[in-house]
Amino acid sequence: MPPSAPPQIPTVQDVAIAAGVSTATVSRCLNEKQKVSLKTRERVMEAVERLGYTPNFNARAMAAKRSHTIGAIIPTMENAIFARGLQAFQETLHQLGYNLLVSSSAYQPKLEAEQIRELVARGAEGLLLIGYERDQAIYDYLDRRSIPTVLAWASSPDKAYPFVGFDNKAAMRGLADKVIEMGHRRIGVISGVIAGNDRAAGRLAGIKESWQSHGFDIENLAIIETPYDIEGGGKAFEKLMAADLKPTVIMCGNDVLATGAISKAREMGLGVPHDVSVTGFDDIELARCVWPPLTTVHVPHRQMGREAANALIDLIEKRSTNISRELDVSIVMRGSLVGL
Amino acid sequence: MPPSAPPQIPTVQDVAIAAGVSTATVSRCLNEKQKVSLKTRERVMEAVERLGYTPNFNARAMAAKRSHTIGAIIPTMENAIFARGLQAFQETLHQLGYNLLVSSSAYQPKLEAEQIRELVARGAEGLLLIGYERDQAIYDYLDRRSIPTVLAWASSPDKAYPFVGFDNKAAMRGLADKVIEMGHRRIGVISGVIAGNDRAAGRLAGIKESWQSHGFDIENLAIIETPYDIEGGGKAFEKLMAADLKPTVIMCGNDVLATGAISKAREMGLGVPHDVSVTGFDDIELARCVWPPLTTVHVPHRQMGREAANALIDLIEKRSTNISRELDVSIVMRGSLVGL
Numbered sequence: 149m150p151p152s153a154p155p156q157i158p159t160v161q162d163v164a165i166a167a168g169v170s171t172a173t174v175s176r177c178l179n180e181k182q183k184v185s186l187k188t189r190e191r192v193m194e195a196v197e198r199l200g201y202t203p204n205f206n207a208r209a210m211a212a213k214r215s216h217t218i219g220a221i222i223p224t225m226e227n228a229i230f231a232r233g234l235q236a237f238q239e240t241l242h243q244l245g246y247n248l249l250v251s252s253s254a255y256q257p258k259l260e261a262e263q264i265r266e267l268v269a270r271g272a273e274g275l276l277l278i279g280y281e282r283d284q285a286i287y288d289y290l291d292r293r294s295i296p297t298v299l300a301w302a303s304s305p306d307k308a309y310p311f312v313g314f315d316n317k318a319a320m321r322g323l324a325d326k327v328i329e330m331g332h333r334r335i336g337v338i339s340g341v342i343a344g345n346d347r348a349a350g351r352l353a354g355i356k357e358s359w360q361s362h363g364f365d366i367e368n369l370a371i372i373e374t375p376y377d378i379e380g381g382g383k384a385f386e387k388l389m390a391a392d393l394k395p396t397v398i399m400c401g402n403d404v405l406a407t408g409a410i411s412k413a414r415e416m417g418l419g420v421p422h423d424v425s426v427t428g429f430d431d432i433e434l435a436r437c438v439w440p441p442l443t444t445v446h447v448p449h450r451q452m453g454r455e456a457a458n459a460l461i462d463l464i465e466k467r468s469t470n471i472s473r474e475l476d477v478s479i480v481m482r483g484s485l486v487g488l
Numbered sequence: 489m490p491p492s493a494p495p496q497i498p499t500v501q502d503v504a505i506a507a508g509v510s511t512a513t514v515s516r517c518l519n520e521k522q523k524v525s526l527k528t529r530e531r532v533m534e535a536v537e538r539l540g541y542t543p544n545f546n547a548r549a550m551a552a553k554r555s556h557t558i559g560a561i562i563p564t565m566e567n568a569i570f571a572r573g574l575q576a577f578q579e580t581l582h583q584l585g586y587n588l589l590v591s592s593s594a595y596q597p598k599l600e601a602e603q604i605r606e607l608v609a610r611g612a613e614g615l616l617l618i619g620y621e622r623d624q625a626i627y628d629y630l631d632r633r634s635i636p637t638v639l640a641w642a643s644s645p646d647k648a649y650p651f652v653g654f655d656n657k658a659a660m661r662g663l664a665d666k667v668i669e670m671g672h673r674r675i676g677v678i679s680g681v682i683a684g685n686d687r688a689a690g691r692l693a694g695i696k697e698s699w700q701s702h703g704f705d706i707e708n709l710a711i712i713e714t715p716y717d718i719e720g721g722g723k724a725f726e727k728l729m730a731a732d733l734k735p736t737v738i739m740c741g742n743d744v745l746a747t748g749a750i751s752k753a754r755e756m757g758l759g760v761p762h763d764v765s766v767t768g769f770d771d772i773e774l775a776r777c778v779w780p781p782l783t784t785v786h787v788p789h790r791q792m793g794r795e796a797a798n799a800l801i802d803l804i805e806k807r808s809t810n811i812s813r814e815l816d817v818s819i820v821m822r823g824s825l826v827g828l
Contacts, residue, residue: 197625200632202609217610225575225590231565238565238592242599247606249589250565252578259582266587269542270557270610285537292540378773407777414779433718437747439754439779 158199166195217247218460219267220276223255223345227376227404228432229449230278233300236453237276244461246273257344261286268295274464276456280304280311281346296463300456302347303474310463312456312473316347319445319477320354320399323427326479327397328362331488332425335359336388336395337371338381338405351401351429370395374405381408386416389424396424396488403428403435403444410438410484421486431480440483447477498539506535557587558800559607560616563595563685567716567744568772569789570618573640576793577616584801586613597684601626608635614804616796620644620651621686636803640796642687643814650803652796652813656687659785659817660694660739663767666819667737668702671828672765675699676728676735677711678721678745691741691769710735714745721748726756729764736764736828743768743775743784750778750824761826771820780823787817 164171169192176184177192184192195201218241222230238248249267253260260277264286267275274296287309290297299311327335337355340348352371359369370388374380381400385408388395400406406428413420420426420440428435428444435442452475459471504511509532516524517532524532535541558581562570578588589607593600600617604626607615614636627649630637639651667675677695680688692711699709710728714720721740725748728735740746746768753760760766760780768775768784775782792815799811 200629202605202633217606225565225571225578226568228566228568228571231568231571235565235592235594239594247591247603249591249607249610251587251589252575254575254579263587265542266557267589270589289537289540293542378777407773411777433747434774434777437718437751437774437778 158201160201162199163192163195163201166199167192215271215273216245217249217270217272218274218276218457219249219251219264219270219272221251221253221260221263221267222278223253224376225250225252227402228434229301229402229430229447232432233449233453233456236450237457238453240454240457241461244457246457246461255341255344257282264290268293274298274460276300276460278302279346280309281344281349296460298456298460298463298471300452302350303472307472310459310469310471312452312459312471312475314447314452314475314477316350317354317357319447320351320429321358322354323429323443323445323479324355324358324399325362327399327425327427327485328358330485332397333364333488334393334395334397335369336385336391336398337369338384338388338398338400338409339371339373340376340401340405341373348401355399376402376404378404378408378411381405382412382415383408385409385412389413389416389418394424397427397485398424399427401429403430403432403442406442406444406484407434407438410440410442421484425485427485435480435482438484443482443485444480445477446480448475451475498541500541502539503532503535503541506539507532555611555613556585557589557610557612558614558616558797559589559591559604559610559612561591561593561600561603561607562618563593564716565590565592567742568774569641569742569770569787572772573789573793573796576790577797578793580794580797581801584797586797586801595681595684597622604630608633614638614800616640616800618642619686620649621684621689636800638796638800638803638811640792642690644812647812650799650809650812652792652799652811652815654787654792654815654817656690657694657697659787660691660769661698662694663769663783663785663819664695664698664739665702667739667765667767667825668698670825672737673704673828674733674735674737675709676725676731676738677709678724678728678738678740678749679711679713680716680741680745681713688741695739716742716744718744718748718751721745722752722755723748725749725752729753729756729758734764737767737825738764739767741769743770743772743782746782746784746824747774747778750780750782761824765825767825775820775822778824783822783825784820785817786820788815791815 160171163174177189241248251263279302280299300313302313303315304311339352342349372384374384398409406426409426428442431444431446435444462468500511500514503514517529581588591603619642620639640653642653643655644651679692682689712724714724746766749766768782771784771786775784802808802811
């Protein structure tokens with residue numbers, strides 16, 4: 149029993165009869181507006197409205213051969229970094245005449261794979277995915293189906309897939325270089341969970357690279373992995389600060405973790421930055437609202453969303469295949485980090 | 489020219505030939521797994537995988553009469569309140585065997601109307617919408633198409649539509665009562681934009697109701713409307729504090745505005761709460777991370793998401809039509825508010 153099927157779904161024929169035009173005219177009104185006179189279009193759209201007619205996927209796809217729908221899959225809706233970039237992505241798509249449908253994979257690769265198929269099945273003409281680390285079978289599937297796909301929030305390391313993103317490792321290495329140049333020699337790291345997350349892995353690798361390039365032993369770097377939330381940041385901070393030789397700076401994989409660290413520091417009666425410095429990554433609004441404000445890596449999330457939309461539509465409309473772009477990020481020095 | 493159409497889309501026939509079974513068996517493997525032996529299913533799924541076959545919407549809908557897809561339209565992805573509730577909504581849907589597709593309307597009623605049609609056209613079996621204030625034509629359309637719909641983040645005032653939400657007006661009135669009882673007589677209000685936003689309107693109405701019920705003149709309430717962002721909150725705070733008789737408390741329409749107010753206070757050299765108190769609404773993580781932490785109204789966003797998912801699926805699967813639920817909210821007293 150199909151519980152959601154209404155008794156009478158209006159068809160294109162119903163609309164044509166109501167508007168006194170041919171079904172071909174109805175179809176043109178919906179798909180190639182410029183070919184129909186304004187007067188006819190108004191009559192047809194009035195009938196569409198009144199009858200509650202919705203061109204279904206196949207009818208529309210057959211008529212126009214296009215769905216004008218883009219799918220995006222993000223790891224979580226709960227972090228402002230994706231929200232902000234995606235909002236800009238959608239706004240740009242809308243200007244270009246495309247709709248956006250979003251799914252969240254909860255950082256589960258298997259769920260992401262399901263959602264990719266689901267979005268393709270629902271007519272997505274192109275996809276935005278976050279990061280590059282995923283099962284080769286997914287890329288093979290997208291290739292076979294010829295689904296234009298842009299990766300964001302990372303630069304694909306061998307540049308094999310089109311991306312609009314930035315180099316997480318280089319960015320975090322730049323911040324770690326700065327921290328070490330400011331005299332810090334006892335660094336605690338609160339990293340996001342690395343398994344299946346190339347952005348988190350890249351950021352941690354950047355800190356390690358910087359540390360080693362300054363001649364220090366990797367074993368002296370205290371690292372805790374935790375999910376990207378305030379609570380995780382707080383707990384990891386507490387653990388790192390329980391060491392005999394307390395870190396003088398806590399470098400965090402993102403601003404959310406850093407916010408958790410700062411809150412916990414206050415709870416523990418520790419002053420940031422004078423008892424311990426804290427750094428973040430992303431430069432979401434939170435970074436300027438916590439006290440002291442966070443030294444962090446500024447990522448142009450809205451620009452990334454806009455450029456990813458333009459790049460994806462260029463791919464879909466076959467204007468260009470060479471669309472990859474690495475965006476500049478920058479270190480923002482604020483009150484949460486001081487030199488020794 | 490259909491640019492995104494691959495040269496050869498594999499069909500159900502291709503899969504059947506590759507797996508050496510009938511097309512009916514392929515269809516059963518995709519839609520009624522339990523009716524096919526494990527061995528056959530593995531063979532078919534291997535062919536599905538290898539050929540990159542994706543059952544398209546219509547074929548699947550016809551075979552199974554169900555899409556198991558839910559659509560949600562939120563005003564913005566940029567506010568954590570929707571993100572958090574929606575993440576819980578999706579997790580619960582997933583447990584119930586449904587997928588979620590999300591669109592964001594950027595607080596534009598016209599865009600929301602388009603997105604509702606788009607989601608229905610792509611096979612959404614049910615919808616989650618935010619608030620109740622929208623064109624009657626949209627409700628008529630949903631009725632005609634018999635699309636089960638649940639409203640969240642508000643309680644529909646005449647209870648005409650199923651909702652899982654809370655009473656924004658009563659909640660904010662409770663906080664305003666508290667503020668007035670604590671001795672505040674000069675209240676500045678930073679409200680979200682009210683046009684088309686019943687939640688913002690309800691919250692402002694709650695403050696006005698409380699103010700008048702204490703015998704004060706509505707004209708003595710200084711109110712500024714601004715978009716829900718940090719910058720808007722900061723600018724409005726600055727304006728309100730420029731009055732000859734400065735407010736002793738700034739009540740904000742949500743935590744984001746309150747965060748903007750607190751940041752601006754610090755910039756202006758004003759101490760919160762001793763120079764001026766600030767209150768928020770929502771109790772997102774931000775509320776505990778700013779300094780001082782925010783007195784606010786706690787809304788159970790994750791619970792709302794979970795219960796909305798269960799309610800919507802009850803409607804779709806016709807288990808119950810009486811699914812509306814008003815959730816309890818509570819006032820959380822933190823350091824940003826002190827008595828006079």
